[in-house]
Amino acid sequence: MSMVALCPLPAGSRILRAEPGADFSDSYRFASIEPEASVLAQFLALSARTPAWMDFLMALRNQAVRWVGLKNLGAMAVGDPHKLASSYLPGDRVGIFTLQFADFNEVILEDRDKHLHVQVSLFRLGQDELQISTVVHIHNRLGRVYMSVVGPVHGLIVPMMLRRLGHVH
Template sequence: MKPGEVLKTTFPAGSRILLAKAGADFSDSYRFASAEPEASALEQFLTLSARTPAWMNFLMSLRNQVVGWVGLKDLGGMAVSDSRKPASSYRPGDRVGIFTLQYADDREVILEDRDKHLHVQVSLFRLGEAELQMSTVVHIHNRLGRLYMSVVGPVHGLIVPMMLRQRGNVR
């Protein structure tokens, strides 16, 4: 796979995120070349997070302002707040950018966000050394979640591939 190439695909066999996909209201998965073949899944997620484009941080800021009007939580920015913290020191339950660490081993990291309107899980899965796969699963809890995903779902399919293509461009 060429650097910068991002392919929408099925969920990877052997991934723990597959367990969460059953009954999901939204899911997608993208395969792309690894920039750090020797790094663990969490290390690679931290690198991706640190390279969040400025436009994405702007969109998150806008999202946080708008959803506050309907009582949803402010997630903050995409990037991890303490970029010096080594991946090996993270434990389940720790915050990792806008997410909470749910599971991590060398091959896969699963992060999540739970709010009253939905439950989002994101997996970064190593496909050997040369490729990664980012998968998202969303379970909607109520009408607010359906409304939220009616806006975010279509945009998600545009933003995630763009972010993965631009991951080498540090803000």
């Protein structure tokens, strides 16, 4: 089983800029699945391994939130599995997120809606280790209600999905 460790946001990462005033943040360290690849390429590889039950949960989420005027994010997995990481530009959609920043060692993706702003970073810690971090800024009461449900689930699902990477090829 892959080792996954809850830890502080990584020193030297751009996601640290988003942390001041955040209402939620977490970060997990885990073994890289493609150590020679860019971090965006590794994020795409992780996305391609999204389990069907996660896309089912996203579909339930999308159905539930339409009643309160939130946007449908679609599925976790990236739409075109053949698109090269090097062809993505800031502003492009990457699964449920929009690419905000990417270099060889870090990618920052985000989603903005009326209730909250979510940023996710995948950061290279070393040759064989990555760290995925989430920072959320809540905008209103709807965001607080949303995160009261999603926050605890997020803390269960993310480590479970990262541990599963060691078993899926």
